Amino acid sequence: MSEAPLLEVTDLVKHFPIKSGILIDREVDQVRAVDGISFSIPRGQTLGLVGESGSGKSTACRAVLQLIKPTSGSVRFEGQEIAGLSRRQMRPLRRQMQMIFQDPYASLNPRKRVGQIVGDPLKRQKVASGSDLRKRVQELLERVGLASEHYNRFPHEFSGGQRQRIGIARALALQPKLVIADEPVSALDVSIQAQIINLLDDLQDEFGLTYLFVAHDIGVVRHISDRIAVMHNGKIVEHGTADQVCEHPADDYTKQLLAAVPIPDPRESRERRQGAGAAG
Amino acid sequence: MAIDPQPEALAAGGPDAAFPPAPEGVSGERGPWYLAYKRFIRNRLAVAFLILFFLIIVFVLAAPLWANNVAHTGPNQSHTLEKLHVNGEVHEVVTPEGRPIGPQWFGAGGKFFLGADSRLGRDEMVRLMYGGRTSLFIGVVSGLITTIAAVILGLLAGYYKGWVDAIIARTLDILWSLPVLLFGIALGVSLAVGGLKIGPLTIEGGSIWIPIFVISIFTVPYIARPIRGEVLALGEKEFVEAAIAQGAGSLRVMFGEILPNLASTIIVFFALNIANNMLFEAALSFLGAGVQPPNSSWGTMISIGEELLTTQPLLAIIPGVMILMTVLSLNIVGDGLRDALDPRSKVRLEARAGMVEREGASV
Numbered sequence: 001m002s003e004a005p006l007l008e009v010t011d012l013v014k015h016f017p018i019k020s021g022i023l024i025d026r027e028v029d030q031v032r033a034v035d036g037i038s039f040s041i042p043r044g045q046t047l048g049l050v051g052e053s054g055s056g057k058s059t060a061c062r063a064v065l066q067l068i069k070p071t072s073g074s075v076r077f078e079g080q081e082i083a084g085l086s087r088r089q090m091r092p093l094r095r096q097m098q099m100i101f102q103d104p105y106a107s108l109n110p111r112k113r114v115g116q117i118v119g120d121p122l123k124r125q126k127v128a129s130g131s132d133l134r135k136r137v138q139e140l141l142e143r144v145g146l147a148s149e150h151y152n153r154f155p156h157e158f159s160g161g162q163r164q165r166i167g168i169a170r171a172l173a174l175q176p177k178l179v180i181a182d183e184p185v186s187a188l189d190v191s192i193q194a195q196i197i198n199l200l201d202d203l204q205d206e207f208g209l210t211y212l213f214v215a216h217d218i219g220v221v222r223h224i225s226d227r228i229a230v231m232h233n234g235k236i237v238e239h240g241t242a243d244q245v246c247e248h249p250a251d252d253y254t255k256q257l258l259a260a261v262p263i264p265d266p267r268e269s270r271e272r273r274q275g276a277g278a279a280g
Numbered sequence: 281m282a283i284d285p286q287p288e289a290l291a292a293g294g295p296d297a298a299f300p301p302a303p304e305g306v307s308g309e310r311g312p313w314y315l316a317y318k319r320f321i322r323n324r325l326a327v328a329f330l331i332l333f334f335l336i337i338v339f340v341l342a343a344p345l346w347a348n349n350v351a352h353t354g355p356n357q358s359h360t361l362e363k364l365h366v367n368g369e370v371h372e373v374v375t376p377e378g379r380p381i382g383p384q385w386f387g388a389g390g391k392f393f394l395g396a397d398s399r400l401g402r403d404e405m406v407r408l409m410y411g412g413r414t415s416l417f418i419g420v421v422s423g424l425i426t427t428i429a430a431v432i433l434g435l436l437a438g439y440y441k442g443w444v445d446a447i448i449a450r451t452l453d454i455l456w457s458l459p460v461l462l463f464g465i466a467l468g469v470s471l472a473v474g475g476l477k478i479g480p481l482t483i484e485g486g487s488i489w490i491p492i493f494v495i496s497i498f499t500v501p502y503i504a505r506p507i508r509g510e511v512l513a514l515g516e517k518e519f520v521e522a523a524i525a526q527g528a529g530s531l532r533v534m535f536g537e538i539l540p541n542l543a544s545t546i547i548v549f550f551a552l553n554i555a556n557n558m559l560f561e562a563a564l565s566f567l568g569a570g571v572q573p574p575n576s577s578w579g580t581m582i583s584i585g586e587e588l589l590t591t592q593p594l595l596a597i598i599p600g601v602m603i604l605m606t607v608l609s610l611n612i613v614g615d616g617l618r619d620a621l622d623p624r625s626k627v628r629l630e631a632r633a634g635m636v637e638r639e640g641a642s643v
Contacts, residue, residue, distance in 0.1 A: 067525060094525060094527035102518070120523070121526040124532070170522065174526070
């Protein structure tokens with residue numbers, strides 16, 4: 001890795017204050033949602049971030065994208081420090097980093113047509129307008145496996161998997177370098193999960209994307225990731241290549257996560273459970 | 281899906297119904313507004329009262345036609361000393377004892393259709409039509425002012441939270457805790473006498489803008505509070521984050537992303553607020569703090585008619601019934617709109633769409 005990584009996160013911390021008091025709020029405690037995590041992603045690679053619900057994965061995503069202000073730490077994108085930049089200062093950088101959201105029902109504005117949802121980022125960043133905009137949006141829709149006729153539909157006319165495809169088209173509209181996918185398949189059923197992951201995989205090759213891929217299911221992450229970081233209680237407990245983490249987990253928590261991955265063959269499943277028991 | 285009892289789910293085009301893709305012209309119409317319209321049309325009661333409301337509007341808009349062509353008099357024209365020829369008999373419009381003539385219907389060619397009012401022998405029907413204009417105008421205009429102000433305040437409070445919210449919400453609380461009618465009367469009376477001057481804007485004493493102003497201020501909290509709550513909830517949605525992640529500014533998020541989702545709430549509250557404002561206006565006018573003489577409104581007509589409640593009860597009852605019908609129709613239409621636009625029914629629809637996919641529909 002002679003080239004500088006696209007994204008470099010160092011000691012990122014996000015604490016949420018717990019306030020209490022009758023008239024004047026005072027801080028009584030903190031939730032350490034993200035408690036000093038560091039990782040870096042080289043250009044064109046995928047880092048899988050795994051952990052249980054509440055381990056701070058989503059908070060970490062939002063803190064990286066500056067959707068919430070990190071308490072401390074550094075986030076470097078192409079060598080430029082972005083932690084602590086104001087919303088206005090971030091605006092030109094937003095073209096380069098986009099997010100795919102977890103809930104395909106809450107992440108699409110129900111009052112907007114698909115064409116608007118996918119086209120708004122292009123309009124906002126003044127990339128395209130008019131008939132050019134429409135053409136580009138329709139191309140995007142077709143690229144993610146929807147039809148260009150879906151341009152005038154509303155989100156409620158689509159299924160969860162289709163909605164997630166709309167979300168992916170929206171994230172790709174600005175041709176970003178980095179895509180942060182916050183549990184993009186958790187809300188979908190298994191057969192559709194595979195389709196979406198394969199789509200993301202294809203898109204990565206096609207557009208040279210760099211992914212930060214978040215999931216609670218290590219089985220899902222293994223398929224798509226070059227490296228995996230395991231997060232627990234706001235900290236990264238294990239970090240390594242995908243094979244290394246999955247085949248030779250060093251941390252107990254990682255072993256538990258791996259043991260929770262369902263295996264289609266019951267015999268193999270039984271063997272592994274016994275193996276995990278002997279190791280732990 | 282097959283045994284779905286609710287037809288709107290089918291109209292919505294659940295995922296399996298919507299594919300393979302319908303022709304483009306059709307698909308564009310299946311928006312949330314189209315669904316709401318379908319649901320509203322099915323509500324017969326609301327549609328009937330919507331028609332009633334339109335009839336009332338036509339009735340008051342026709343005031344000059346009736347006044348010029350049928351009654352041949354104006355709303356403020358006195359006929360105290362005149363005599364009226366009905367079927368060869370001669371009646372005094374107002375007897376020396378001060379008793380006005382009763383309803384003549386078409387006996388005098390449409391003159392004094394509902395009789396004359398107690399003080400100056402003015403044509404009650406003409407006053408009713410012109411008074412309705414005033415009442416509805418005050419209701420609608422103050423409703424517009426209230427709604428616009430409430431939406432802006434609610435958006436600011438709910439979006440920025442923190443100290444912006446604290447200031448706006450506490451101000452609304454204070455406004456809400458005042459004894460509205462009492463305060464309104466005090467303000468109405470003092471302004472009606474002295475007029476109002478804010479910067480370049482001057483409102484004279486007897487102007488109907490005074491009750492509009494008073495009513496608008498006091499009804500803002502009733503809309504701003506629920507809007508603020510809804511903005512707070514919508515602000516947490518991921519589509520707002522998505523817009524920020526694309527580089528949208530605060531104003532863009534508030535007015536481009538959140539406001540369209542408030543539209544149904546705003547429409548319902550607007551309809552109900554007009555009704556509420558008309559009652560407020562009637563109360564203020566009845567107590568002399570609203571529309572000032574010689575102008576008429578339904579509230580002032582009840583106030584004047586009340587003097588002769590024992591001998592000519594219709595003078596107070598008719599404007600009362602007009603207020604009742606207008607407010608009732610607005611309330612029922614408002615409720616119908618709420619049922620048609622209810623966000624919860626939208627949630628139901630979405631939950632069902634999700635279920636269908638879990639059963640294994642196409643992606």
